Amino acid sequence: ETLPEGTVFVPPYDHKYVIAGQGTVGKEMIDDLQSESITLDYLFVCVGGGGLISGISLAAKALSPQTKIIGVEPEAGNDAQQSLEQGRIVHIETPRTIADGAQTQHLGNLTFAIMKEHVSQMITVTDEELVDGMKFFGERMKMVVEPTGCLGLAGLRKMVKNGEVAKGSCCGVVISGGNVDMKRYCELISSSLPSS
Secondary structure, eight states, X not given: OOOOTTOOOOOSSSSHHHHHHHHHHHHHHHHHHHTTTOOOSXXXXXXXXXXXXXXXXXXXXXXXXXXXEEEEEEGGGOHXXXXXXHTSOOOOOOOOSSOGGGOOSSOOHHHHHHHHHHOOEEEEEOXXXXXXXXXXXXXXXXXXXXXXXXXXXXXXXXXXXXXXXXXXXXXXXXXXXXXXXXXXXXXXXXXXXXXX
């Protein structure tokens, strides 16, 4: 399908300006923390097509090179993890996950190149861990966060539980949004899954 005359297609993640814009998330976080003499050991970021983590990792490596950038994606849609492990962009079927913002089938060419260079590790989490994160944000922080927005927290909690993050480490988590239908949100957080 062609676009109407005078319109411009803006790719959702694989464009230098989109990546640069998303990098401001990392820049602002690091600038704010450094103004308080705080340095992040880890920064956990959700991954779909890779635009957000690409921009953030570029900013972090420029401003806080010792910070490890950890990408987190749904277990059912680990195309980024597979791509970095195999050294090539891996294409998958649309993943079946509640993290609809991460239902991408592959990374972009730009995002893959940046992630290969600047992302320290890719991990996956289950939908159950995402629901647990939604409950945590709702109960403890009074925030409505969509499942995709919970990827970073779920990744941090998983690595802490597995002893992969040292006690006393300074960790940042990017929470990407609250774009969730309230009926679906209530169904998910009221499920029989235990909250921890």
